[in-house]
Amino acid sequence: MTQLYPTAAVLIIGDEVLSGRTQDTNLNTIARFLGALGIDLLEARTVGDRTEQIVEALNALRAVHDYVFTTGGIGPTHDDITADAVAAAFGVPLLEHPEAVAILERRYGDEFNAARRRMTRVPEGGTLIANPVTDAPGFQIGDVFVMAGVPKIMTAMLEDVAPRLRRGAVVHARTLRVSGVGEGAVADILTAAARAEREVSFGSYPFGHGSVGEIGTNLVLRGRDEARVEAASRGLLAVLGQAGIATETVKP
Amino acid sequence: MTQLYPTAAVLIIGDEVLSGRTQDTNLNTIARFLGALGIDLLEARTVGDRTEQIVEALNALRAVHDYVFTTGGIGPTHDDITADAVAAAFGVPLLEHPEAVAILERRYGDEFNAARRRMTRVPEGGTLIANPVTDAPGFQIGDVFVMAGVPKIMTAMLEDVAPRLRRGAVVHARTLRVSGVGEGAVADILTAAARAEREVSFGSYPFGHGSVGEIGTNLVLRGRDEARVEAASRGLLAVLGQAGIATETVKP
Numbered sequence A, B: 001m002t003q004l005y006p007t008a009a010v011l012i013i014g015d016e017v018l019s020g021r022t023q024d025t026n027l028n029t030i031a032r033f034l035g036a037l038g039i040d041l042l043e044a045r046t047v048g049d050r051t052e053q054i055v056e057a058l059n060a061l062r063a064v065h066d067y068v069f070t071t072g073g074i075g076p077t078h079d080d081i082t083a084d085a086v087a088a089a090f091g092v093p094l095l096e097h098p099e100a101v102a103i104l105e106r107r108y109g110d111e112f113n114a115a116r117r118r119m120t121r122v123p124e125g126g127t128l129i130a131n132p133v134t135d136a137p138g139f140q141i142g143d144v145f146v147m148a149g150v151p152k153i154m155t156a157m158l159e160d161v162a163p164r165l166r167r168g169a170v171v172h173a174r175t176l177r178v179s180g181v182g183e184g185a186v187a188d189i190l191t192a193a194a195r196a197e198r199e200v201s202f203g204s205y206p207f208g209h210g211s212v213g214e215i216g217t218n219l220v221l222r223g224r225d226e227a228r229v230e231a232a233s234r235g236l237l238a239v240l241g242q243a244g245i246a247t248e249t250v251k252p
Helices: A026-037 A051-064 A082-090 A098-111 A114-120 A151-164 A187-196 A226-242 B026-037 B051-064 B082-090 B098-111 B114-120 B151-164 B187-196 B226-242
Strands: A007-013 A040-047 A067-071 A094-096 A121-123 A127-129 A138-141 A144-147 A172-179 A201-207 A216-223 A247-250 B007-013 B040-047 B067-071 B094-096 B121-123 B127-129 B138-141 B144-147 B172-179 B201-207 B216-223 B247-250
Touching (some): A026 A067, A051 A067, A082 A094, A082 A121, A082 A138, A082 A144, A098 A114, A114 A121, A114 B187, A127 A144, A127 A151, A138 A151, A187 A201, B007 B026, B007 B051, B026 B067, B026 B151, B082 B094, B082 B144, B094 B098, B098 B114, B114 B121, B121 B138, B127 B144, B138 B151, B144 B151, B172 B226, B187 B201, B216 B226, B226 B247
Parallel strands (some): A007 A040, A067 A144, B007 B040, B067 B144
Antiparallel strands (some): A094 A121, A127 A138, A138 A144, A172 A216, B094 B121, B127 B138, B138 B144, B201 B216
């Protein structure tokens, strides 16, 4: 893939997501975070707590994308195997990081047991990602950022990750809300608009299916050149108006 | 992978998930659905609205798993390219399915335009998946089930998919809720329990991090032999009690 902007992938690690016990929200948080930095999130994978599966997915993703963000599996229990898998993927040893040891010694004192010591292990060459919530750090190795699965901690870790990333031009969005007709009624107009302006992507996201209430669709225009997105949005709004289709512009 | 039970993967298709505009919930719905049928969901991928990316992911997943479930990209607009991509992945032509044409003719009458006609296209050899919400069907080809992205429609389509699947033995779960201590305090006990009972998986999911309120962790035991899960749960509860750690059993 040739990309003008940095690209990224997310690797979600955890049996609890695949069993349905947990509804993942980290992908959405990371997607918004990367969007604000102008980095294109192109792919995500979810795997279970299996070393082989993690190694394979991580190596596939980091071969293609500028950045990979992982979530989950860095706690103190036996099913937390992400650090081991990342070290294996990079072919380097997993070592206790002195700075991480110091941080957790401070936090736990006499209760700094073997299980908690597991959380200080970082693949050789890795640097820490600060965890202002519970102290146990994530880590960066190469262009891979290894973060916690607990949403509150993961979100906090992104603060420390942001300054390390190369930014791209931000993608701008405009939403046109079409009410009273389904997306099949506006598809031809949308297709024509998309053909006429290749620098802007046109998405259609219907709402209110089959329900008694309002139906309609959100037309979302996205692109890096804000003036072109704005112009395409005005143009589409005009054409929809001419076709007698009620449309309002809304916050993206 | 050698698996005693049917395995499955989910392929989520849609720029809106990767841009952060939409929080996916379909993966969780499908995970719970498959869990109830005893089918192991081992992997999920999220890709954008790009034919090449969809084809590659779909072929990788269907080479390894018994079933693949896709969501998204089967509507009437130009960005709905899933049917095209699935046909390409299978190397078969994409044809208007007569039954789908009849269904949508009935629904739309005079408003059955070219865009809506796109929704009748099915890869050769495919069969329809009923959509009781908005009629436009999904389809099955081989062991791949192609469903809508709108959660309400996707969920309804699973009703028609269920009878087509080979079932496995259901996985049973027990949750022990440990309060007042972090997971680092129970990790050794959990590791010992996991080593002693290999037919049961032991997960640990902390809650209440860094907040002022209660902290603790949910220990989740899962396995196909309910008696062994129950025995392991009672055993773990007893050991935790001996260690003076407050624990309650809760609904899984």
